[in-house]
Amino acid sequence: MDTVSVEQATELILERIKAIDETEEIEVEDALGRILAEDMRSEFDNPPFDRSPIDGYACRSVDIAGASEERPVRLKVVEEVYAGAYTDREVRKGEAVRIMTGAPVPAGCDCCVRQEDTDYGEEVVRIFRPEKEWGNYCFRGEDFKAGSVLMKKGSRIGFVEMGVLAGMGRGTVPVYRLPRVVILTTGDEVVTPGDPLLPGKIYDSNRMLLTGRLTELGVRPSLVRWVEDRPEAMADTLREAAQKADLILTTGAVSVGKKDIMHEALKMAGAERVFWKVKVKPGMPTLFSVYQGVPVLSLSGNPFGVAAIVELLVRPAIQKMKRDDSVRLVRVKGIMADTFPKPSKGRRLIRAYWENGMFHLPKGLHSNGVLASMIGCNCLIDMRPGDPELKEGAPAEAILL
Template identity: 60%
Template structure:
């Protein structure tokens, strides 16, 4: 597609050359929340979002229990004991964890009890075995224990009817434990977003192949696939498409009905081999915008094909790394109703300088400890990924600045 043809096509376009905020607004406007739900085993629910409130159907613990190994008895029987004047109580029986006794303990009596065991009626405290003579038929208690000391009440963790996990909660290891403590084996969750990644570029080869002259290895596929796993999506397709508009058109048409989002990389500029414009036009896609006022990621192209959003990123690896968090992450947050994907920002103190002039909105790889932020040395070009190793944030720099200074506050986006 020639530059003049592109200009003609652009006349029917809604927006071009947007600010980051305008681009995000357009991306989110075309990102639909996923309302479909599914029942999944709790052990397979990690990273998914609850589609309903989880209400306790029982008290936990479901009985009064002992938090120690020792003896359960009445506090009044041992209120004034000492090493010199111990109380001697009759031991009725031993209750181990998992056992339940229907006896009622009277004055002058006790039961041997283990951690987690149900406390029988009549007892209002539990004595550490270290404060006794470890007796079996009778037990001497040398130290007083207050009423309700060393005693776990029924429902101490949670009460029946309590909403323990709200709709929209992302299930992690703690939530999985809470669900199990409620007796749940399944959880009703929103299905994950289904995503396809299509990379293009005749100059790239798959890792593992012998590298031919003039070729480079494709790092964008693995970068995107790994980040999609971080975000908890279902990666439906991961494919390399040859640099022909018709091939990309077919790939988009084939996969679109099966996914919620298509991500492509490469071929979004105006060169002879930049096929994405023509491929999307051949598919009959609606182009929403082209170009964002940011670096890296400026040539981003966004379209919609039969209700499926298609975001086409540049082929520069650092541009892909920035765009996946800055642009795609908010889309997935909305689709999956997952607050854990919300972009997190904070102000941090710069520990070193970035002397390059910033003409437009720019994003710089960096490392933060939560209070200060350091820009790594080495190349910062869009095609360089190696210097991003170990980085955990991006510094957002506004245009018109002659770089940064040590000690000034920087706007940091946490990755």
């Protein structure tokens, strides 16, 4: 199949992308952004005891019912209890326990008095205000009860969830493993950043661009490699990569030039071609194949084309593989703060910055091979086929990065 719409391309890719079913047990401290593979059920009440939310004195509310500045109530301080400590003593009439925030409330007490409402007495304390029954008192299980399902299977673990898991006493947590994504860049003209730049060469920006964006989407590439512009070399690399990949991404060599080797390499490897060319600019020559059950998405070599297709096609694939709705495409509407003077014959994506409902265009070129003008941009304006130039003040819609 050749020349499909963005929507058709997305559907064809997602039909061949599998959600990861394999799970692993990892440390909670490493679980940020991961997806739970099981319900998380609490095994105990939290807190596991009644506790004080203040620094002060635990006592019986009936004993201090008439307390005032003029007529303070005197209570005998029989013990001190700090957070992390515990006492078996039962407080009786006329007694109080010096207590700190987070400490267990002793038996017999039904309130805690703020130390600011006392004279801070150590052996005998004078209390200047009454406190109602269960005032300044946190009950056992106030946070969660034993047997409660606090997080459902398929939930994304954020910083709050990490805190709750720790409060449940979990040192490890079952999660779905991350997708194994392989990045293969092509081009005899590209040089690894840090190496000398020889005449006729350019640095390989696509490798870092893809690695960085996948990492932002929660996937660290399992293999990143440059492959020379020989179809045999790429076919061999595809055979190797397919043994340990859920998705293979390639950049470059997808058009019709003499060095555009991906078509021949995929044929040599025995891959099934699903489509070639997507009705969008940049990224039109995108090629999608399946090799030994592994999806292979081949992007153009132009950096902005790579950046655009990652958002349109790779991101939905990552969302499905990870089971992570946080990476879904988000669209926003706004008003053009600047004018984009070119009408759109076909679908076109334009780099921009969206703020307070306004789309601002960056300074510099909008060419497919230009990446620097994308610095600071946070969206791609989505121009539809037949749209006229986008004038200042015109409405527009964009995909947030």
